[in-house]
Amino acid sequence: MTAELIDGKKAAERLRARVAELAALFAEDAGRKPGLAVVLVGEDAASSVYVRSKGKATVAAGMESFEHRLPADTAQADLIALVDRLNADPAVDGILVQLPLPGGLDAQAVLTRIDPDKDVDGFHPVNAGRLATGLNGFVPCTPYGCLMLLKAQLGELSGLNAVVIGRSNIVGKPMAALLTAADCTVTIAHSRTRNLPHHLAHADIVVAAVGRAGFVRGEWLKPGAVVIDVGINRTPAGLVGDVEFESAASVAGAITPVPGGVGPMTIACLLRNTLVAAHRREGIALDPQAI
Ligand SMILES: NC(=O)C1=CN([C@@H]2O[C@H](COP(=O)(O)OP(=O)(O)OC[C@H]3O[C@@H](n4cnc5c(N)ncnc54)[C@H](OP(=O)(O)O)[C@@H]3O)[C@@H](O)[C@H]2O)C=CC1
Ligand SMILES: Nc1nc(=O)c2c([nH]1)NC[C@@H]1CN(c3ccc(C(=O)N[C@@H](CCC(=O)O)C(=O)O)cc3)C=[N+]21
Structure with missing residues (x-):
C-alpha cells in the first residue's frame, strides 16, 4: 500500500469537539x-x-x-x-x-x-435548491463530510477533475454540487455510464457512492488520485466500502477506509448542522469559519 490513509474518525472527533465548545457557548447565550x-x-x-x-x-x-x-x-x-x-x-x-x-x-x-430551517439532513427540495443556486441552507451531511476531508487533504480544489460515482439525492447529486461550487470539473457517473474506467483515468478526485462492495478497482484510478469511499456494505467478511481497498491503495495518493472514513464525518456534520440551525433560529451569530 502506498496511499495515505485519510483518518475520518480523527477528523470527526476534532469537528465534534469544536461543535461541543460552540454548543456550550450557545447554551449560555440562549x-x-x-x-x-x-x-x-x-x-x-x-x-x-x-x-x-x-x-x-x-x-x-x-x-x-x-x-x-x-x-x-x-x-x-x-x-x-x-x-x-x-x-x-x-x-x-x-x-x-x-x-x-x-x-x-x-x-x-x-x-x-x-x-427547511430545521432540515439538518439537507434533504428538503428547498435546501437542495439553495445548494444548487449557491444560497445558504443545509447541505446533506455525508457529502459535506466528504468535502471537508478533501479540503483537509488537498487544500485548494480549484481546477481538479472530480468523478462522483452515484447520483442519489442524498449523496451523489449534492456531492457534485459541492465540488462544482469548489471549482472542480465534475463528472457524474451512474449505472448507465459507458466506460467508467475512461472517466476515472483523468480523475484527481473520486467519490464512490454506489452501494456495491469493492466496485471500484485500483487499476481504473489515476495514480495519486484522492479516493473517498462513501459505501457502507455489510458482507460476510464485515463492513466494506464501494472501493476495492487493497488494489486502490496501491495506486491512489490517499484513500478513506471503511469503517473509519466518511461514516464518522456524517454524524459530526449532522451535529454541526444542528448547531448552525440553533444559532439561526435564535438569531445568534456564528462564524461559519469557526467550524
Ligand atoms: N457513509 C455514510 O455516511 C453514508 C453511506 N451511504 C452508502 O453509500 C452508498 C450509496 O448510497 P446512496 O447514494 O444512498 O445509494 P443509491 O442506491 O440511492 O444510489 C446508488 C447510485 O449508484 C449508481 N450505480 C449503481 N450501479 C452502478 C454501476 N454499476 N456503475 C455506476 N454507478 C452505479 C446508481 O445509478 P442509477 O442512478 O443509474 O441507478 C445510483 O445513482 C451505499 O453503500 C450507502 O450505504 C449512504 C449514505 C451515508
Ligand atoms: N435521514 C437520514 N440521514 C442520514 O444521514 C442517513 C440515513 N437517513 N439513513 C442511512 C444513512 C447511512 N448513514 C450513516 C451514518 C454513519 C455511519 C457510520 O458512522 N459508519 C461507521 C461504521 C458504523 C458501523 O460499524 O456500522 C464508519 O463508517 O466508520 C454510516 C452510515 C447515515 N444515513
Whole structure:
C-alpha cells in the first residue's frame, strides 16, 4: 500500500469537539441547549444502530436528543403529524427522519413536510435548491463530510477533475454540487455510464457512492488520485466500502477506509448542522469559519 490513509474518525472527533465548545457557548447565550429530533420508523437493525449512535453523539456534544421510535405499520398521516409537532416545537432545532422508511410510507412527502430551517439532513427540495443556486441552507451531511476531508487533504480544489460515482439525492447529486461550487470539473457517473474506467483515468478526485462492495478497482484510478469511499456494505467478511481497498491503495495518493472514513464525518456534520440551525433560529451569530 502506498496511499495515505485519510483518518475520518480523527477528523470527526476534532469537528465534534469544536461543535461541543460552540454548543456550550450557545447554551449560555440562549439559555437552552441545541436540540436534535431523530425519528425512526420500524425496526431495521442497521437504522437502529445509527439512531443510537446519533443520540449518543448528540448528548456528548452538549445537545438535547429527542428520539421518536414509531412502529413499522405507522400511517403516513401519523408520521406527518409528528413532523408537524416537531416543526412547531421550540426546543427542536433539527429534525432527521431516518431513511429508508418502511414500505408504504412516502419518504418524499415526509421530507418535504420538514421545516427547511430545521432540515439538518439537507434533504428538503428547498435546501437542495439553495445548494444548487449557491444560497445558504443545509447541505446533506455525508457529502459535506466528504468535502471537508478533501479540503483537509488537498487544500485548494480549484481546477481538479472530480468523478462522483452515484447520483442519489442524498449523496451523489449534492456531492457534485459541492465540488462544482469548489471549482472542480465534475463528472457524474451512474449505472448507465459507458466506460467508467475512461472517466476515472483523468480523475484527481473520486467519490464512490454506489452501494456495491469493492466496485471500484485500483487499476481504473489515476495514480495519486484522492479516493473517498462513501459505501457502507455489510458482507460476510464485515463492513466494506464501494472501493476495492487493497488494489486502490496501491495506486491512489490517499484513500478513506471503511469503517473509519466518511461514516464518522456524517454524524459530526449532522451535529454541526444542528448547531448552525440553533444559532439561526435564535438569531445568534456564528462564524461559519469557526467550524
Ligand atoms: N457513509 C455514510 O455516511 C453514508 C453511506 N451511504 C452508502 O453509500 C452508498 C450509496 O448510497 P446512496 O447514494 O444512498 O445509494 P443509491 O442506491 O440511492 O444510489 C446508488 C447510485 O449508484 C449508481 N450505480 C449503481 N450501479 C452502478 C454501476 N454499476 N456503475 C455506476 N454507478 C452505479 C446508481 O445509478 P442509477 O442512478 O443509474 O441507478 C445510483 O445513482 C451505499 O453503500 C450507502 O450505504 C449512504 C449514505 C451515508
Ligand atoms: N435521514 C437520514 N440521514 C442520514 O444521514 C442517513 C440515513 N437517513 N439513513 C442511512 C444513512 C447511512 N448513514 C450513516 C451514518 C454513519 C455511519 C457510520 O458512522 N459508519 C461507521 C461504521 C458504523 C458501523 O460499524 O456500522 C464508519 O463508517 O466508520 C454510516 C452510515 C447515515 N444515513
